[in-house]
């Protein structure tokens with residue numbers, strides 16, 4: 005197992021490098037001159053030149069990249085062009101918000117998706133199966149932010165069960181945290197749970213026809229045990245293989261859903277950075293998100309290895 | 319078909335509205351009227367008005383136009399970027415391929431919306447720029463798809479042969495590869511259209527896509543979000559429009575994918591429609607007399623099993639099967655595939671599945687009827703009193719767990735052993751079935767074991783609770799010829815040691831002769847002959863048994879039998895009335911068309927030529 009982890013971590017290094025090159029060169033393509041942005045029309049030519057020098061913008065691009073990367077690996081992602089706050093600080097401050105939203109919605113999506121998928125697979129063509137399939141088809145067509153709006157209208161504005169906006173940190177009050185992330189997470193998790201339900205269903209239908217399921221039943225193990233332990237473990241293998249992709253989608257979706265609930269997470273930061281063409285902030289955001297995705301990939305790879313002995317290096 | 323009609327209608331209306339927006343929309347979508355802002359639906363404004371008093375219906379209709387333009391643009395850009403690059407790197411390979419694929423990998427590891435946000439940061443917001451961003455984002459899926467197809471096709475012989483003839487590279491690419499890419503590309507395009515619609519709405523919603531005052535569904539939702547507490551209805555029309563459109567596109571995509579998939583599968587013969595049922599003749603209960611023995615472990619009496627599909631006539635698959643096995647005895651159930659041997663075994667375990675149903679007869683184990691037990695009681699019988707070893711050991715062991723844990727699980731659940739005891743007993747069992755270094759092998763996963771080894775494990779698991787009956791379903795068929803004999807020897811040894819009754823299902827008379835005391839020959843869902851092994855081999859009576867015997871190669875009995883009997887077992891539902899073997903029988907007479915009972919005592923035969931004793935009795 006250690007070997008698997010080491011292998012995967014090593015494989016991720018080039019990916020992170022390429023992403024950093026990509027983000028750096030893409031953001032260097034930004035049309036506006038940051039010096040102009042900061043000083044506006046007002047500054048004199050000398051002021052412009054001085055600032056340019058101080059920001060290292062007079063250096064060739066590869067030098068700037070090397071400098072940026074050197075700092076980035078030490079956790080310094082530069083300084084925002086506008087608020088002069090450290091990008092690392094700004095991102096780290098919002099990270100728990102977006103992260104808890106993504107994680108909670110992933111949990112909901114997995115639980116709902118697996119339950120619906122299994123229920124549908126147990127009796128193909130039954131009412132439960134048709135309902136689950138219909139629900140999954142619908143769920144993938146509903147925009148998460150719209151679903152969020154509707155949830156707000158019903159459960160926050162109408163029934164007043166949950167707050168309509170805002171986010172409470174887990175460290176402040178776990179129960180308020182739960183209340184504040186429930187609606188956004190449900191909104192966010194809907195389409196992912198639909199996708200997972202479809203995958204679980206088709207995988208489960210296949211697994212249930214396998215000999216080892218019949219053999220386990222022939223051995224006198226109970227139906228529920230055979231389904232939940234013997235069948236589900238195998239059915240989850242293809243699902244887990246694409247789970248990190250689903251979670252990546254959730255992370256992106258969180259950026260949008262945050263706006264519905266006025267949650268001050270990475271999404272708000274990113275939208276502000278685009279508006280202001282805040283290059284260091286955008287670079288930092290992309291890099292942090294990729295790091296997150298990579299971490300998720302690593303975790304799902306390990307789970308995949310646990311579920312599927314054939315995938316382990318021997 | 320209903321789905322296609324629904325989807326096509328929705329998309330048709332969408333297109334019409336997009337084209338005719340200038341004529342059909344009741345108001346100018348940009349015309350403000352602050353006096354009548356945030357109105358609920360009325361006869362003047364069917365869908366109400368927004369915060370600036372603009373007519374929601376008109377904005378929705380113009381939103382159709384934006385949706386069509388936006389998806390067309392982004393999808394076209396994605397195709398134009400993705401397909402040529404995919405073609406190029408797929409064909410060139412090498413460094414080009416490596417670099418582009420690493421870039422693609424990096425791109426897909428960033429959340430899509432973030433990629434779009436960065437591109438919009440470079441290009442600026444707005445309809446066309448946002449669509450370029452989405453086009454670039456979604457081009458990766460086309461790129462990977464195209465590259466995959468090219469790589470597969472590149473290896474195809476005809477590409478190479480075209481190169482030999484001297485066709486230019488471009489011509490090879492276009493002439494040979496394009497037709498193969500088209501179907502998956504069409505499916506991918508529909509999938510992309512749905513995703514683009516959702517992404518565009520999301521971008522416009524957060525203010526980075528289409529800019530106000532232009533009316534798009536996403537910007538309308540942006541407005542709605544701000545006034546949710548005053549007029550929640552504002553969110554409904556654009557939301558429903560998005561959902562209906564995406565749903566229709568996705569449904570069409572599903573249908574397309576399925577039909578393209580079917581196009582590939584069409585080469586395989588279509589499943590035959592359910593054939594007419596041969597009428598079953600009423601039979602006397604005494605049709606198959608079986609002498610009762612005192613040390614009997616299993617007794618099956620007049621078993622009938624049918625295929626019962628909802629809304630279809632029941633098709634019999636097993637009729638009037640009666641068998642008995644004594645303690646320490648091995649009964650061979652022999653016949654070609656399709657004769658119903660395995661089903662008989664599964665019926666004993668109550669594992670017939672949802673489609674098959676037992677309609678008549680009884681199954682008694684140790685004198686106790688087990689065919690009408692409820693699920694729980696049946697689970698208690700399985701494993702503890704009857705166990706089964708399946709044909710293919712590599713598929714009958716769960717690939718996700720170690721082999722040891724699969725045996726230990728049974729011991730813990732069925733026998734209530736502690737984890738530690740179960741582990742110890744597991745190692746003993748593995749050792750008993752002849753696997754060296756048992757403790758170590760218990761930690762192995764099924765895929766790490768050879769077929770013979772895995773079958774020993776399966777046998778160990780079946781024996782773990784000391785069942786009084788062991789059903790072995792073709793346990794050596796999937797194995798190498800060299801290990802077949804070892805497994806057969808193991809079965810014989812184990813039976814001597816455990817003293818259980820054994821039902822040995824096989825298509826191979828030679829195998830049956832090796833391990834069995836008695837043999838029941840099955841054909842088309844019924845028993846046609848039973849006899850002690852020696853008697854059967856010395857004097858086979860039923861023409862089918864003779865056929866099977868003469869198919870055995872002389873001398874070496876280990877090889878698969880030669881197909882001497884022409885034809886194959888008729889499928890259930892196509893059985894002839896009377897003797898079911900008559901189509902393949904060389905001794906057929908007119909009387910064979912009547913229903914033939916199984917007669918005899920020590921040995922029983924179901925054939926007109928051996929009915930004499932009974933006939934005489936009836937006639938006199």
Ligand code: SF4
Nearest residue numbers: 897900903910925926
């Ligand atoms: S009953 Fe007739 S057809 Fe059937 S096996 Fe005997 S001889 Fe052949």
